Amino acid sequence: MTNGETVRAAIEGLRKAIASLDGALDARLERERDRAEIDGEVRRVNADRSRLAQELDQSEFRANRLEEVNREVSRRLVTAMETIRAVLDR
Template identity: 85%
Template sequence: MTNGEIVRVAIEELRRAISALDNALDMRFDRERDHGEVEGEVRRVNTDRSRLAQELDQSEFRANRLEEVNREVSRRLVTAMETIRAVLDR
């Protein structure tokens, strides 16, 4: 092989190596971007979970309060009906 051929072969090998490096970098950047997107989605899901847990707690509190109010209304209705019956029976 002549010096010119050796240089051409070396340059071609260098081009292939640079191309392989470029492809590896592209793949790495793609993985990093995908990883960042996944982390962002996990953060959004955790935020939603926290918000939903808080809303559930508030709903349970309201349901318990409504149950208490319902029992009180029922008790008062029974008292009112008994009073009306007592008045009608006289």
């Protein structure tokens, strides 16, 4: 091999190494973008989960309150019916 061929071979090897490094860098940047997107999605899912948990707690509170009111209305209806029966029985 002549000096010129050796230099050309070295330059070609360097070009291949740079191209390989460039490809590896592109792949790494793509993985980083994907990870950032996944991290963002995880944050959104966690925020949704928190919001839904809070809404569920509020709904359970309202349901419990409605049950209490329902029991009170039923109690009052029973009292009213007993009063009406007592009046009618006189």
